[in-house]
Amino acid sequence: MTWWTKALKSLISSEEGERLDIFRVFPGTRRFLAARHHYAYLRTAGDILFILVVVSGLFGPRDPGRNVAVFLTWGLLWPSIVLSWFFLGRMWCGICPFPGLGVxxxxxxxxxxxPVPRFLKKYGVYTSVFLLALIIWTEIVAGLDKSPLETSYLVLSIVAGSAILAVFFPGQAWCRHLCPLGRITGAAATLSITEFRPDHNKCRGCETFACKSGIDGNRGCPVYLGAYNVQNNLHCLVCGHCLPACDRDSPQLLIRNPYSELVRNKGRYITCSYIVPFLIGSQLARFLRSKPIYAQVESLSGFPDALAFSLLLVICFLMVMGIIRIGTHLFGITEDPMFGKFSPLVPIMIPLAFTGELVYRMGYFAHGIGNFIPTIGRQIGLDIFVKLAFVIPDFPVQILSAFFMLNGALAGCYIFWRFCLEDFEGLIPFRNFIGINLLIVLLLLFYLGVIF
Structure with missing residues (x-):
């Protein structure tokens, strides 16, 4: 079997053993990730972009049409990160510039x-989800995606949070426990076509655990895992620190079926249980806010925008929670004697949730990319660049968005069908099976309604 046929088989197979190890097929990939100076180059590029955003936002024009900081952050950097979720998992976190000051x-x-306190380990997930909700709410209500100065303040606040925790605790405690961007990236990475995992056969007998603690001047895992502890895509940054430390060649970078982790864990991730319903609700609210009906209702009610959007956000969130509750009731099974309680509708909705975020960010990119070069020109005083402006029509973006959302819905159906064919075979009545599929279709129709 050739490497590319095995890669295809890895993507479509539901068998755990059918996975291509990129490190074995392309050894240069492992050498690149193991060489810390290569990561230094990548982080330097990220640091330069980060400094450009901050300096331009703080000291440049306040008009977003004359300052590249806004589109660099919300139109290029964030959509690129969202797109990377589906292919590279949390690898972006390995080169993220935010923890640089703390390091x-x-x-x-x-x-x-x-030592990292117990309350941070226990309640960090709730805090990070709250911070994510606060960022999304502030982005819309305060117009962060239109303000260079406030965009810079947001970036600097994340850097400050990371640096403060770095002063108190070893490693990257912010990244592991509190970072809102890391939290959503970790949840989305459960959909990635790649996974970083140890070969436990090679780990047997290891007494140094150097991948976690470090050795001979090489830093250990910055988020206290170590390669031997990696069981999912939620926390591993794919930063490469463990590669030079491991003398057993255990770490693997595997191509996999992107839904295998969701099927295997069946909604046991507390991170996803909180992020997914909020994310879907916030996307529906954000799409609706751009529609004429929102302005009409806001005008009739007399509510200020902050209150009107907050109410809309709560309504959409409660609606999604209602769909999840109905689906869970139809599923009929929420506890297993082997692995305890789980939320079966959460993994089913994860593809829609993160595809929806990609679609939302893609829309921002499409509306702003035509004015990016002219904005650079206006900021540096070269008005000749203004002639390079162009507009991407809404309709092709909407069609592409609908295609992506349809794929997200089909992925949710696939995960549900895998549940029915494997672990829960014969346990879900046919009418309930139809009902859950209709709930997925209903959520898809909600998305299409607010997109178009």
């Missing part, structure tokens, strides 16, 4: 190296 302070010895 610098730690290398200078300006850290207390306190």
């Amino acid at each position: 610098f302070l730690q290398r200078k010895g300006w850290t207390l190296n306190l």
Whole structure:
């Protein structure tokens, strides 16, 4: 079997053993990730972009039509990260510039190296989801995606949070427990076609656990995992720190069926249980806010925009929670003697949730890319660039969005069908099977209604 046929088989097979190891087929990939200076180059590029956004936002024009900071952040960087979820998992987190200041302070010895407190480990997930909700709400209500200055403040606040935790705790405690962007990226990475996993046969007998603690001057895992502990895509940053530390050649970068992790874990991830319903609800609310009916209702009610959008956000969130509750009732099984309680509708809706975020960010990109070069020209005083402006029509973007959302709905149906054919075979009545599929279709129709 050739490497590419095995790669295709890895993508479509539901068998755990049928996965292509990229490190074995392309050894240069492993060498690249293991060489820390290569990551340094990538992080330097990210740092330059980060500095450009901050400096331009703080000291450049306040008009978003004359300042590239807004589109660089919301139109290029964030959509690129969202797109990377489906292919690279959390690899973006490995080169993220946000923890850079904290890492610098730690290398200078300006850290207390306190043990991470239990409350942070226990309640960090709730805090990070709240911070994510706050960012999305503020983005819309305060117009962050139209304000260079406030965009810079948001970026600097995340850097400050990461640096403060780095002063108190070792490694990247912010990335592991509190980062809202890392939290949504980890949840989305459960859909990735790649996964970073150990070969446990090679890990047997290891007594150093150098992949976690580090060895010979090489840093260990910055989020306290180590390759041998990686069981899912939620927390591993794919940062490569464990590669030079492991003398057993255990780490693997595998191509897989993108839905295998969701099928295997059946909604046991608490991160996804909170993020998914909020994300879907917020997307429906964000799409609706751009429609004429929102302005009409806002005008009739007399509510300020902040209150009107907040109410819309709550209504959409409760609607999604209602769909999940109905679907869970139809599923009829929420606890298993082997792995405890689970939420079966959450993994079914994950493809729609993160495809919806991709579609929303793609719309922002499509509306702004035609004015990007002219904005650069206006900011640096070269008005000749203004002639390069162009407009992407709404209709092809809407058609592409509908195609993506249809694929998200089909993926949700596929995951549900896998449940019915494997672990829960014969346990779900046919009418309930039809009912859950109709709920997926209903959610798809909601998306199409607000997109068009």
